Amino acid sequence: MGRKLQRGERLRPIDLARAHGLSTQAVRNYEDAGILPAADRTAHGYRTYTPLHARALRAFLALAPGHGHRTATAIMRAVNEGADEEAFRLVDGTHAQLLDDRRTLQSVENALRALGPGAASDSRVEGGAGSGGTFIGPLAERLGVRPATLRKWERAGLVRPYREPRTGYRVYDEAAVRDALLTRQLRRGGHLLEQIAPLIEQVRTAGGVEPLETTLRDWHARLAARGRTLLSGAAELEAYLTATARPESHRP
Incomplete structure (x- = not known):
C-alpha cells in the first residue's frame, strides 16, 4: 500500500524539469517508473506536481550517482510503495559493495607489499x-x-x-x-x-608493480568520492522520508 502524500503548492511538469535541469519528458518518465509518486491530473488531464514530488526527484538524483540508476530507481519505487525495509535493504547492499571494494583494494596493497622489492x-x-x-x-x-x-x-x-x-x-x-x-x-x-x-x-x-602507485591513489580517491556521494544520497532520501510524514520503517 502506498504512502499518503502531503499536498501543497502545485507545480507544472515544466517547473519541476527546469528546477532540476531535466526535460519534461524525463520527469514524466520518472513518474512512470515509480521514482516519483503518481501526479494528480487537472480536469483537462494535465499532470500537476507538488513540492513533495520535487523532494522525491532530488532524492533520486542524489542517489543515482552512488547507487546507479537501476538501484536508485528500485529504492525510490520501494519508498513510494511504502516498502521502506526493501529500500533500506537496497541501500545497505550498495554500502556492502563499497566495503568489499575497500577490502579488495587493501588486499591488493598487501599483496604488492608482500612481493617486496625485486621479488619478481x-x-x-x-x-x-x-x-x-x-x-x-x-x-x-x-x-x-x-x-x-x-x-x-x-x-x-x-x-x-x-x-x-x-x-x-x-x-x-x-x-x-x-x-x-x-x-x-x-x-x-x-x-x-x-x-x-x-x-x-x-x-x-x-x-x-611500481607504476601502480598512481593507480592505487586514484582507486582510493574514487572509493572516497563514492562514499561521500552515498552520504549525500542518504541525506536526501532521509529528507524525503521525513517529508512524507511516515514512521521511519514500514510496519505491517
Whole structure:
C-alpha cells in the first residue's frame, strides 16, 4: 500500500524539469517508473506536481550517482510503495559493495607489499631456465603450489609463460613470475580467479608493480568520492522520508 502524500503548492511538469535541469519528458518518465509518486491530473488531464514530488526527484538524483540508476530507481519505487525495509535493504547492499571494494583494494596493497622489492626479478632458481626465466616445477615449489595450479592460473589468463622452442616446456620470465606471485597473494586473501584477473591486467597495463602507485591513489580517491556521494544520497532520501510524514520503517 502506498504512502499518503502531503499536498501543497502545485507545480507544472515544466517547473519541476527546469528546477532540476531535466526535460519534461524525463520527469514524466520518472513518474512512470515509480521514482516519483503518481501526479494528480487537472480536469483537462494535465499532470500537476507538488513540492513533495520535487523532494522525491532530488532524492533520486542524489542517489543515482552512488547507487546507479537501476538501484536508485528500485529504492525510490520501494519508498513510494511504502516498502521502506526493501529500500533500506537496497541501500545497505550498495554500502556492502563499497566495503568489499575497500577490502579488495587493501588486499591488493598487501599483496604488492608482500612481493617486496625485486621479488619478481629473482627468477633464476635451481632447476630454472637460466637468465631467461624458470620452469614450472621450480616456480611451483617456490610458490608452495602444485604445477597443476600454475596451469590453471595460465588457463584463466593470470600467468603467461612462453614455450621454449626446442622442448615446448613452459618458461616463466620475470613478468610471469611477478604475476604468479601476485596471484598467489590474492588467492591467499580469498579472492576468486575472476576477481584477480582485472587486477593482474592493471599491473600489466601499468608496466609493473611500481607504476601502480598512481593507480592505487586514484582507486582510493574514487572509493572516497563514492562514499561521500552515498552520504549525500542518504541525506536526501532521509529528507524525503521525513517529508512524507511516515514512521521511519514500514510496519505491517
